[in-house]
Amino acid sequence: MPGTTVPTFTASGLAAVRAGADRPLLLTGATVHTLDPLIGTLRGADVLIGAALIVGVVPGIVTAAEDEGAVVIDATGTTVLPARLDAAVTPGTAARGTGPGTLAPGADADADLVLVPDEHAADLATALHTAFTRPDLLLAVLQQGRPVHWADRLLAGAATAALQPERLVLDPARVGVWIDTEDFLHQELSADGRYDETRGGRPHAFTGRHRIDGERIDYLNDLGFGAFGRSSRSSRSSRSSRSSRSSGSSRDGTHDGTHDGTHDGTHDALHHAGCTLHRKDTR
Numbered sequence: 001m002p003g004t005t006v007p008t009f010t011a012s013g014l015a016a017v018r019a020g021a022d023r024p025l026l027l028t029g030a031t032v033h034t035l036d037p038l039i040g041t042l043r044g045a046d047v048l049i050g051a052a053l054i055v056g057v058v059p060g061i062v063t064a065a066e067d068e069g070a071v072v073i074d075a076t077g078t079t080v081l082p083a084r085l086d087a088a089v090t091p092g093t094a095a096r097g098t099g100p101g102t103l104a105p106g107a108d109a110d111a112d113l114v115l116v117p118d119e120h121a122a123d124l125a126t127a128l129h130t131a132f133t134r135p136d137l138l139l140a141v142l143q144q145g146r147p148v149h150w151a152d153r154l155l156a157g158a159a160t161a162a163l164q165p166e167r168l169v170l171d172p173a174r175v176g177v178w179i180d181t182e183d184f185l186h187q188e189l190s191a192d193g194r195y196d197e198t199r200g201g202r203p204h205a206f207t208g209r210h211r212i213d214g215e216r217i218d219y220l221n222d223l224g225f226g227a228f229g230r231s232s233r234s235s236r237s238s239r240s241s242r243s244s245r246s247s248g249s250s251r252d253g254t255h256d257g258t259h260d261g262t263h264d265g266t267h268d269a270l271h272h273a274g275c276t277l278h279r280k281d282t283r
Contacts (some may be wrong), residue, residue, distance in 0.1 A: 003165070006074040009115070011137045013073050014150045020071035024050040028062040029076035033124050036104035041124065047080055047103065049111045052144035056105050079121035081131060081142055083114040111145040114138060170211045178270045178277035185275050195219060211257055 007013035017025060027047040034040065034057055046061035047054065048070065080221050084100045103113060114131045116139060121127035130134035130137055130146070141149035148155050170193060178187045186198040189210055199205040219227040268279040 006072050008074045009078075009151045011151075014147060014153075016071055017073065017147055021146070024048055024055065024063060024068050024070040025142075026065050026068070026070040026072045027075040027078075027080060027115070028065075028072055029074060031079045031118060031121070031128060032057055032103060033079065033081040034103040035082055039104055047075075047113070049142070049145040050111050052146075054103050054105050054111050057103055075115060077118050078115045078139055079118055079127045080113055080115050081089050081124075081127055083112040083131070083143070111142060113142050135274045143172075174212065174217070174270075176271075177280040179280055180272075180275040180277045182275075184270070185277065186280075187272060187277060188272070 003215050007016050009061045014113060026049075029044055030047065032042045032044070032045045032047055036072070042057060042059065045057055045059050047062050048056040048068070050068075050163060061068075062072060082101050082103055116130045116134075116137055120130040120134070120137050135149075135154075136152075140147055155250060170191065173190075175189050175191050178189070179185070184200055188196045190196070193209050193211065195206075195208055195210045196204060197206040206221055206223075208219055208223075211220075221227070
């Protein structure tokens with residue numbers, strides 16, 4: 001569109017999209033991960049949205065933008081991918097072009113898509129990670145072709161804080177050694193953000209990092225698996241023995257890769273791997 005200034009993900013761009021709500025929307029010049037097995041990933045491509053559906057994904061649509069009467073947004077330097085993945089469908093069981101999770105033209109799913117900066121989307125895996133874990137980096141999110149997030153503005157709902165995995169978050173009330181009622185499991189939560197478990201007298205059975213996020217406690221084991229728990233205000237009468245656990249560890253110290261840990265409101269108990277632990281100095 002020679003001689004025309006094309007808006008981007010700015011206030012003027014949002015105003016243009018809203019003013020042309022009854023017109024097609026064209027995102028131009030982006031890297032597009034369609035997640036469609038035939039189309040795949042396109043570079044420098046345009047995405048045309050009309051009637052809340054993906055109408056076209058191909059380079060060069062912008063040359064016909066005036067004919068289409070489309071609102072054009074310059075998406076150069078951005079990566080586009082589906083904003084919803086259908087977790088309810090087993091891979092390989094759905095017909096092509098059905099359900100959410102694809103940007104294929106003509107798919108019977110709404111035009112739900114997300115745009116992130118190229119510098120945070122070197123490949124598909126990185127783009128997905130950015131889109132679903134870094135809300136602070138989102139350039140735009142469209143639902144049924146309409147913007148619900150634009151640049152640094154969430155247009156509906158409450159803002160989500162950015163996850164900062166590298167940030168050390170501790171609760172001094174939880175630092176210390178915790179021991180279960182049968183003296184089988186010992187867990188030390190240290191002030192440097194580490195945890196160290198002894199199981200059945202076997203020291204350092206599981207080690208890793210722990211992180212407190214509000215009512216949630218996350219564990220990242222050095223072997224690579226993760227676990228979590230939540231604070232609770234259960235009474236001391238809710239203690240359970242290790243024999244009542246339904247997941248996590250067996251008596252011989254084996255581990256299935258998952259466990260949970262929840263603290264009561266006074267932090268005098270830690271519910272972990274089906275066990276109830278108490279502070280070493282209060283048992």
